Amino acid sequence: xxxxxxxxxxxxxxxxxxxxxxxxxxxxxxxxxxxxxxxxxxxxxxxxxxxxxxxxxxxxxxxxxxxxxxxxxxxxxxxxxxxxxxxxxxxxxxxxxxx
Numbered sequence: 001x002x003x004x005x006x007x008x009x010x011x012x013x014x015x016x017x018x019x020x021x022x023x024x025x026x027x028x029x030x031x032x033x034x035x036x037x038x039x040x041x042x043x044x045x046x047x048x049x050x051x052x053x054x055x056x057x058x059x060x061x062x063x064x065x066x067x068x069x070x071x072x073x074x075x076x077x078x079x080x081x082x083x084x085x086x087x088x089x090x091x092x093x094x095x096x097x098x099x
Contacts, residue, residue: 004029005038013063014042015070018049019083020056027060044076059083 007014007029014027032040042060049056060073074080 002041002043003038004032004036004040004042007042007062008033010064013066015061016047016058017061018051018054018056018058019086021049021051021054023049023051023054024061025050025058043073044079045073046079 012029014029014032015024016027017024027042032042042062046057046059049058059079061070062073063070074083
């Protein structure tokens with residue numbers, strides 16, 4: 001599932017998730033293809049969070065259909081490590097009551 005068109009053809013479900021606030025939003029693949037073209041890849045693609053007041057970055061997740069496991073569309077080891085570190089610090093702050 002590398003290109004948006006391939007994901008669309010497979011009827012994959014796509015979500016974006018913010019690494020800071022955790023918000024998940026539905027992503028319409030038709031919109032992605034229309035805006036960026038059929039060969040556009042969501043792998044290792046980051047966008048700004050759309051929640052008001054959040055300065056986080058979102059990454060993409062995909063599932064082949066409803067009820068199946070979600071796969072994080074991150075492959076770059078540096079991005080993965082960055083998001084895992086951010087997630088750990090956010091959880092630590094929540095436990096201490098500083099969020």
